[in-house]
Every structure is written in C-alpha cells, then in structure tokens.
Amino acid sequence: MSKLRYLPLLLLLLPPFYLDLFWLQAGLFVMAAAIGAIGLNLLTGSTGQLSMGHSFFLAVGAYGYVYFAGESDEHLVGLGLPPVVAIVCAVVLAGLAGLAFSPIAGRLSGVYLGIASLALIFIGQHVLFNVHDVTGGYNGRAVPPLEIFGFTFDNSGDVAPFGIPFGGLEKLWFVGLILLGVSALFALGVLRSRPGRAMNLIRDQQTAAGVIGIPVARTRAAVFTLSSMYAGLGGVLLALTFQRAVPDYFGMLLALDYLAMIVIGGLGSVTGAIVGATFVTLLPQLLTRYSDSLPLVSPPGTGGVSPADAARYLYGAAVVGIVLFLPAGLRGLRIPSLTPRKETTP
Amino acid sequence: MKIRNIIAGIAVLAVTATACSGKSADNGGETGSDGVKTGPGVTADKITLGSLTDLTGVYATLGKSITQAQQLYFDELNAAGGVCGRTIEVLVRDHGYDVQKAVTAYTEVQSKVAGLPQVIGSPVMAAIGANVANDKIMTIPAAWPSALLKAPYVQVVGSTYELEMANGIDFLLKEKGIKSGDKIGHVYFEGEYGESALAGSKYAAEKAGLKLVEQRIKPTDTDMTSQVSALKAEGVKAILISAGPRQSASLAGVAAAGGFAVPIVSSSPGYSPQLLGTAAKPALEALFYQVSSVAPSGVDTPGMKALVAAYEKKHPGELLDSGVTFGYIGAMVFGEALKKACAAKDLTREGIYKAHQTQSAFDSNGLGVPLDFSKPGQPGTRQTYIHKPDSKAKGGTTLESGPGASEAANSYPFS
Numbered sequence: 001m002s003k004l005r006y007l008p009l010l011l012l013l014l015p016p017f018y019l020d021l022f023w024l025q026a027g028l029f030v031m032a033a034a035i036g037a038i039g040l041n042l043l044t045g046s047t048g049q050l051s052m053g054h055s056f057f058l059a060v061g062a063y064g065y066v067y068f069a070g071e072s073d074e075h076l077v078g079l080g081l082p083p084v085v086a087i088v089c090a091v092v093l094a095g096l097a098g099l100a101f102s103p104i105a106g107r108l109s110g111v112y113l114g115i116a117s118l119a120l121i122f123i124g125q126h127v128l129f130n131v132h133d134v135t136g137g138y139n140g141r142a143v144p145p146l147e148i149f150g151f152t153f154d155n156s157g158d159v160a161p162f163g164i165p166f167g168g169l170e171k172l173w174f175v176g177l178i179l180l181g182v183s184a185l186f187a188l189g190v191l192r193s194r195p196g197r198a199m200n201l202i203r204d205q206q207t208a209a210g211v212i213g214i215p216v217a218r219t220r221a222a223v224f225t226l227s228s229m230y231a232g233l234g235g236v237l238l239a240l241t242f243q244r245a246v247p248d249y250f251g252m253l254l255a256l257d258y259l260a261m262i263v264i265g266g267l268g269s270v271t272g273a274i275v276g277a278t279f280v281t282l283l284p285q286l287l288t289r290y291s292d293s294l295p296l297v298s299p300p301g302t303g304g305v306s307p308a309d310a311a312r313y314l315y316g317a318a319v320v321g322i323v324l325f326l327p328a329g330l331r332g333l334r335i336p337s338l339t340p341r342k343e344t345t346p
Numbered sequence: 347m348k349i350r351n352i353i354a355g356i357a358v359l360a361v362t363a364t365a366c367s368g369k370s371a372d373n374g375g376e377t378g379s380d381g382v383k384t385g386p387g388v389t390a391d392k393i394t395l396g397s398l399t400d401l402t403g404v405y406a407t408l409g410k411s412i413t414q415a416q417q418l419y420f421d422e423l424n425a426a427g428g429v430c431g432r433t434i435e436v437l438v439r440d441h442g443y444d445v446q447k448a449v450t451a452y453t454e455v456q457s458k459v460a461g462l463p464q465v466i467g468s469p470v471m472a473a474i475g476a477n478v479a480n481d482k483i484m485t486i487p488a489a490w491p492s493a494l495l496k497a498p499y500v501q502v503v504g505s506t507y508e509l510e511m512a513n514g515i516d517f518l519l520k521e522k523g524i525k526s527g528d529k530i531g532h533v534y535f536e537g538e539y540g541e542s543a544l545a546g547s548k549y550a551a552e553k554a555g556l557k558l559v560e561q562r563i564k565p566t567d568t569d570m571t572s573q574v575s576a577l578k579a580e581g582v583k584a585i586l587i588s589a590g591p592r593q594s595a596s597l598a599g600v601a602a603a604g605g606f607a608v609p610i611v612s613s614s615p616g617y618s619p620q621l622l623g624t625a626a627k628p629a630l631e632a633l634f635y636q637v638s639s640v641a642p643s644g645v646d647t648p649g650m651k652a653l654v655a656a657y658e659k660k661h662p663g664e665l666l667d668s669g670v671t672f673g674y675i676g677a678m679v680f681g682e683a684l685k686k687a688c689a690a691k692d693l694t695r696e697g698i699y700k701a702h703q704t705q706s707a708f709d710s711n712g713l714g715v716p717l718d719f720s721k722p723g724q725p726g727t728r729q730t731y732i733h734k735p736d737s738k739a740k741g742g743t744t745l746e747s748g749p750g751a752s753e754a755a756n757s758y759p760f761s
Contacts, residue, residue, distance in 0.1 A: 244445060248444075
C-alpha cells in the first residue's frame with residue numbers, strides 16, 4: 001500500500017504529450033526553482049541559517065554552465081566542454097563559491113548571516129555586469145543546449161515518440177524531472193539521517209548541539225556549501241529552460257522570491273520547498289496569462305494593478321496568512337483521507 | 347507487486363499518450379475554402395499578431411505609444427475590410443523589460459500568432475532571436491542595431507544606430523563648424539545599442555579626420571557629471587550620446603550648467619518629449635539634436651497629418667512621440683506584407699515573410715523615408731532626419747534638417 005502512494009508521481013511523465021509550450025516552460029521554471037528552494041530550505045529551514053545570497057549561487061551555476069559548455073568567439077570566451085561535464089563543473093563551481101564563503105557562514109548565525117550574504121548579491125551583480133567575456137554584459141549570453149551522447153535537447157532533430165513532435169522543452173522536461181527527483185531524494189536522505197538531526201539541533205539548541213559534540217561551525221559551513229550546490233544545479237536548469245542568461249535577473253528580488261518559497265511551502269521540508277516553488281513561480285505567470293479575464297487585475301499599460309504587481313501583493317499576503325494560520329506552511333494543509341497517519345518515532 | 351504496478355502504469359501512459367493528445371505534428375500548411383494557404387495564427391476569419399512590449403518597465407512610454415499606434419492602424423485596416431476577408435487581432439504581452447518574462451510571453455504567444463509587429467528591447471530580441479528564426483515568425487524589433495540585419499525573419503524598420511551616428515557627425519561638420527582635427531566625445535551604453543552606435547561614429551570620425559573620445563556608461567548610470575568633466579578636460583567640440591533619455595537630460599543639463607555649451611547629438615532612443623518637462627529643458631532646446639529614422643510629428647505631409655489627427659482623436663491629450671510614428675510605420679509594413687501575401691494566396695508565416703521581401707520601395711506616405719526591404723542584410727534606408735527639441739511643437743521636436751544620408755553613411759560597410 002505504502003509504495004502505491006507514489007504511483008501518481010508517474011503522471012508527471014504525461015505533460016509533454018499534452019500541454020502546450022507555455023505550461024511546459026512554466027513547469028520547468030518550477031522544477032528549477034524547486035531545486036534551488038530545496039537547497040535554501042536545508043540551510044534556512046533545517047539549520048536556521050538565513051541566506052539572502054541565494055540568487056548569487058544560482059547565477060554562479062547558470063553562468064558556470066554557460067562558460068564551461070559555451071564556445072569562444074570574438075566577444076565571448078567559453079571552454080566548449082561537453083554539456084554534461086559542464087553541468088557537473090558548474091555545480092562544483094557553485095559549491096566552491098559556497099565553500100569560499102563558508103568561513104563566514106560557519107561563524108555567523110541567523111540574521112547576521114543574512115546581512116553578510118546580502119553582500120554577495122551586490123558583488124555578484126557588479127561582477128556579472130562587468131565580466132563581459134564570460135557573461136555577455138547587460139544583454140546576457142545565449143545558453144548552449146544540453147547534449148547527452150549526441151542527443152541534443154533543443155528543437156533540432158525529428159523526435160516524435162507516439163507521433164507527438166518533441167522540441168527542446170518537451171525533451172528538457174524529463175531531464176528536469178530526473179534532476180529534481182535526485183535532488184529531492186538526496187535532501188530527504190540528508191534530513192532523515194545523522195547530519196539532518198545535527199542540523200535541526202543546531203537550529204533549535206545551538207549550545208546543546210555543541211555540548212553533545214556536534215561540530216557546529218563545521219556543520220553550518222558544510223550545509224552552506226551543499227545549499228549553494230543545490231542553487232548551482234537550479235541555476236543550470238533555469239539557464240537551460242531560459243536559453244539565455246541575463247545578469248539583471250539574478251538580483252535581490254530573486255533571492256526574496258526564494259525566501260518566500262520556503263516560508264510559503266513550509267520551513268525545513270523537501271515537499272514544502274517544492275510546493276512553495278510551485279506557488280511562487282506559477283502565480284505571476286498565471287496572472288499574466290489570464291490578466292484579460294481576472295477582476296481587479298488590469299491589462300498591462302492601462303494603469304491600475306499590473307499582473308506582476310498583483311502577484312507580488314498576493315504572495316506577500318500569502319506569507320502573512322501562512323505565518324499566522326499555517327505555521328507549517330502549505331505543506332501543513334493535509335487532506336485527512338489522503339494522508340496516512342504519521343507514525344511517531346519515540 | 348511493485349514492479350508489476352509500475353509496468354502497468356507505464357503501459358497505461360503510453361496508450362493514453364498516443365490515443366488522445368491534442369498536440370500534432372501538423373503545423374500549418376492548410377488550404378482554406380477561399381484557396382488561401384494558412385499557417386499558425388490564421389483562421390478563416392481572423393489573423394492574430396503578437397506584440398512583446400514594455401508597458402511597466404524603463405521603456406513604458408515608448409511601449410505604450412507603439413502599442414496604441416499599431417492598434418490604431420489595425421483598427422483602420424479592419425474598418426476597411428481587413429486582409430483577405432479576415433480581421434486582424436493583436437495579442438499584447440507586457441514584459442516590463444524583463445528578459446525572463448519576455449521569453450515566457452514569447453513561448454505563450456508563438457503558437458498563436460502569424461507575426462510579431464512589435465518586440466521591444468535588444469536583450470529581449472537577442473533572447474528570442476534563435477526561436478524566431480526557428481519558428482519562421484516575421485518580427486519587427488523596436489531596436490536598430492546592425493546585428494539584427496542579418497537575423498532571419500527579423501525586419502529592422504529604418505536605418506541603424508551606425509548610420510544615425512554617421513549622419514549625426516555629418517550634421518556637426520556641415521552645420522556646427524566642426525572641422526578635421528577637432529575632438530568629439532561619444533557617451534554610449536554598454537551592450538549592442540551603444541556599441542553599434544560607436545562603430546558608426548568611429549567610422550565617420552576617421553573619415554572626417556576627427557578624434558573620438560569614448561565614454562562607456564551603464565544603463566543604470568544616470569548622473570553624467572563625471573563624463574561631462576572628462577570630456578571638458580579633453581576639450582571636445584561636440585558630444586555624441588547613445589543612451590537613454592535620462593542620460594541625455596543629465597548630460598545636457600550638466601554641460602550647460604558648467605558653461606560647456608557644445609552641440610550634443612543623440613541616437614534616436616536618447617530623447618523623449620517628456621524631458622521638456624524637466625529642469626533640463628532650456629539646455630536641451632539650446633544644445634540638443636536627435637537623429638531619427640522617422641519624421642517629427644509636426645512635419646507637413648499628408649500621412650503625418652492623418653496620423654496625428656486620428657491618434658489625437660482616439661487618445662486625446664496623450665504624448666505624440668516618435669514611438670507613435672515608428673509604431674504606425676511598423677504596423678503599416680506588416681499590413682502591406684499581409685496584403686501582398688493575400689494576393690499570392692499564401693498566409694503561412696513563410697508566405698508573409700516572402701511577400702514582405704518583395705517590397706522594394708515601401709512608402710509610408712511621409713511618416714518616414716521610403717524603405718527597401720528586398721535586400722536582406724542591408725538596412726531599408728541610410729537616410730535619417732535631425733530633430734531639435736522644441737516645447738511648442740507637436741511631439742516635442744521640430745525638423746532641423748533631412749531626410750538625408752551622408753557620404754559616410756552611404757559607404758558604411760555592413761560586413
């Protein structure tokens with residue numbers, strides 16, 4: 001019985017066969033955001049370390065991939081590595097960037113780390129705008145498509161399983177599912193084992209954690225590094241979906257979006273991060289798409305509340321509502337008949 | 347048990363996927379009852395076009411003007427019976443100059459439209475360029491870098507930033523007493539726009555024996571004090587600027603306040619009539635010139651008079667900037683392409699683009715210079731107008747000189 005519960009997840013394989021490109025793209029943005037949010041949730045939700053610099057590590061992942069996989073030309077430099085190798089390198093690079101910051105992350109906690117990591121965004125944006133050769137400056141740079149053993153994930157080629165033509169987004173969908181699945185399982189593994197319990201104790205009782213022999217600073221630093229690797233992977237998937245990496249995108253607002261995701265979804269849980277990422281990523285896109293037929297939201301340019309603003313108000317309200325009424329986030333909304341009773345461990 | 351379930355699940359998926367998916371490999375190429383071949387965005391009674399515009403970001407004023415002017419043209423076209431018995435409908439999507447939103451919006455509209463008569467923003471155009479070529483959608487960008495001349499299915503309407511600056515330098519030589527050996531400054535945005543303009547000014551300056559002093563700025567820099575003092579220290583006799591309106595206002599204001607009264611010539615995106623409501627107004631009216639591919643709104647031609655009257659009737663009290671004129675010309679170019687495609691009985695995306703390329707002497711009835719779209723890789727024209735800010739004129743500028751093309755502009759090589 002318990003295994004059968006996971007069968008509905010197979011339905012996630014269906015969308016490329018049915019939905020149009022808008023939905024597939026929105027879905028891929030959700031998957032990318034979910035990977036990043038899982039990473040942030042490990043850090044903020046489970047370990048109690050506030051990070052405002054998440055968008056910096058997303059940018060490192062995105063541009064790392066573009067740099068490693070891209071080819072050099074007269075304006076830009078790239079290493080031209082095979083894309084799969086480039087993804088691994090990009091994630092490692094994001095990890096290294098996290099590691100470089102971890103002496104600070106290990107020592108500071110809570111709000112202090114939040115403020116220190118805020119600096120990363122500003123430094124990051126300055127560097128991104130000015131390292132023309134790598135980032136393409138203000139206008140950004142095209143992202144080379146993913147290629148695995150000669151199979152390219154773009155609109156080329158005549159791939160049509162079951163008679164349905166597959167373009168780049170359809171093919172990427174499956175890659176996104178695999179990456180998200182692996183990321184989620186790994187995070188679950190971490191949370192349910194020894195390091196996870198250590199992280200929770202550091203969050204709840206830092207002194208007690210130190211007393212029973214948990215290396216507090218080292219664990220914090222390690223979680224920070226892991227979280228930046230998650231952000232790096234999210235950044236890579238984001239770049240692949242986007243097909244273009246623009247420095248402007250990786251700013252302060254993006255970092256706040258990620259914080260909103262984990263608060264709305266539920267702090268400290270993997271499902272929560274995924275639910276929150278879905279909510280925060282889909283909301284503005286849905287509002288824009290259906291702006292013609294929604295009350296209160298006016299079509300862009302006519303004055304009044306634009307869809308983008310409306311989305312921000314809505315999830316501002318959602319954050320407040322959830323903090324007040326649903327302390328466990330949207331994840332805490334359980335439908336009794338569908339949810340198995342939780343077995344309590346002593 | 348578990349394995350069997352999964353296998354059963356996958357089998358069910360496979361069957362449903364083949365049986366009833368709405369997505370099909372067939373993408374256009376149908377022939378309607380009237381014998382006209384149709385593609386995506388074209389039905390028996392409607393042609394749908396798309397606009398990716400900026401109504402909430404930095405170019406919101408421009409986006410609004412272009413969108414309203416294009417809607418005006420298509421309304422007039424529909425009132426006159428539409429094209430091929432079909433009415434034209436425009437899907438407007440606002441991206442607020444945010445590339446991610448633009449990419450999302452493009453993905454959403456691409457399967458529903460026959461063409462894109464408006465795309466605002468060089469970064470946006472760069473982001474969707476590969477897809478536009480792949481989806482064969484004729485697109486008119488509200489951007490004029492020469493890099494877009496080569497892009498398949500993208501039609502730059504007007505001359506390019508290179509040619510604007512070449513003509514601007516020619517204006518300085520002929521009218522403002524700049525002579526060989528003088529120094530002139532060029533303040534430009536990093537990125538495609540500024541760098542295209544710089545390529546033009548470098549070429550023309552070298553031909554005329556001028557020495558160019560370059561000042562590169564970012565779109566986020568709005569205070570031009572340090573640029574002005576650097577150029578003043580170099581002793582430049584004139585300044586070119588390829589930036590946004592705010593930078594232009596700051597440059598003119600700071601220069602005038604410091605007693606550094608040299609002529610300033612701007613690329614077309616560097617001026618907006620709203621600047622005349624700011625403290626920079628006297629400086630702009632005294633020192634500033636704008637190079638543009640479209641005629642000022644006050645010019646006395648039948649096309650412009652009709653446009654101004656219709657636009658003022660529909661949007662009373664609203665700004666008549668060059669965006670209105672440009673937007674209207676762009677919509678006209680598209681409308682003509684559709685009419686030609688209809689005559690050839692081929693309203694597929696390729697059919698529309700092919701019909702468009704047969705227009706070798708497109709005449710906008712005095713809104714701009716005649717354009718030649720039959721030579722891919724070359725600009726439609728090398729001529730430009732020089733505008734001068736004037737708070738009393740309609741649209742905030744009067745015609746200073748033009749249209750015309752300088753020798754440097756005529757010989758500028760688009761490699």
